[in-house]
Amino acid sequence: MGKKQERMKTKVSLAAVILISLLLNSGPVRGQGLEQDYLQDNPIYQELAKQGRMTTGQAVTVYGVPCVEVMLNNGESIKTLVQSIPALKNKSLFVQDRIALINKMHYLLIVGGSGNVSTDKNKIFVPLDFSIEPQILPQFLPAAAKHEKYILIDRRQQYLGLYEWGNLQHVFPISSGTSNSTPTRNFMIHFMDQVHFSSKFEQAPMDHALNIGGDYFIHEGIVPGYPASHGCIRLFPLHARFLFYDWAKPGIPGKIIG
Numbered sequence: 001m002g003k004k005q006e007r008m009k010t011k012v013s014l015a016a017v018i019l020i021s022l023l024l025n026s027g028p029v030r031g032q033g034l035e036q037d038y039l040q041d042n043p044i045y046q047e048l049a050k051q052g053r054m055t056t057g058q059a060v061t062v063y064g065v066p067c068v069e070v071m072l073n074n075g076e077s078i079k080t081l082v083q084s085i086p087a088l089k090n091k092s093l094f095v096q097d098r099i100a101l102i103n104k105m106h107y108l109l110i111v112g113g114s115g116n117v118s119t120d121k122n123k124i125f126v127p128l129d130f131s132i133e134p135q136i137l138p139q140f141l142p143a144a145a146k147h148e149k150y151i152l153i154d155r156r157q158q159y160l161g162l163y164e165w166g167n168l169q170h171v172f173p174i175s176s177g178t179s180n181s182t183p184t185r186n187f188m189i190h191f192m193d194q195v196h197f198s199s200k201f202e203q204a205p206m207d208h209a210l211n212i213g214g215d216y217f218i219h220e221g222i223v224p225g226y227p228a229s230h231g232c233i234r235l236f237p238l239h240a241r242f243l244f245y246d247w248a249k250p251g252i253p254g255k256i257i258g
Contacts, residue, residue, distance in 0.1 A: 042128050043087040062102055063134035067125040074112035098130055104158045104173035105225030106236055121225035137161040139168050151254030153233055155182055172239040175223045177231035187212040189252045208244040
């Protein structure tokens with residue numbers, strides 16, 4: 001093989017590596033091979049199409065899961081959407097949890113609702129295959145490998161990961177502070193408070209709270225699909241209670257990134 005051919009082969013190999021890297025690290029990607037046979041035979045896709053719910057009808061890949069973007073009308077929630085789709089209704093609790101995870105939005109929150117059950121997020125991703133586990137945070141975190149337990153909080157993605165000896169055990173959706181009011185930094189759980197009220201914001205309830213320094217806490221609250229807190233890390237109530245009663249203790253380290 002001549003030098004010119006070797007250089008051409010090297011360039012082709014490098015281009016292939018770059019392309020694979022881009023595909024693995026990109027966000028939601030428009031599906032190209034799904035529109036034909038797969039979508040036509042997928043009952044979830046067909047029922048969403050029949051109801052006119054999809055924004056474009058194109059498949060996208062979200063955290064490794066094939067999805068379609070769906071519109072929620074005022075007064076609707078993830079729960080009511082699932083109840084309206086026969087292909088999803090029979091596994092409603094599991095399906096609701098998975099859609100809530102991917103969209104970082106509690107399944108009971110109502111679009112255009114009032115008070116603590118409201119969200120402004122009216123477009124969500126619905127998986128077309130619930131057998132595929134979303135790949136959201138790193139499965140192994142070198143910085144956590146020397147710690148029995150470690151918490152990673154990703155502001156950009158709006159997720160919290162629980163690690164044990166560096167291995168990911170749980171991923172929970174969060175709502176962090178608006179306008180980057182949640183600082184990126186290393187932290188440690190200083191103390192835990194089962195019943196807690198904010199000393200700064202009109203005695204707002206912050207139950208099952210873990211203090212991570214100063215006025216910043218991880219606690220249960222409204223997770224509407226986007227940053228909405230004053231700076232704390234909000235979790236779904238069930239996740240906050242698991243963290244408080246079954247997993248966390250003072251002294252556990254962590255880091256906020258993104």
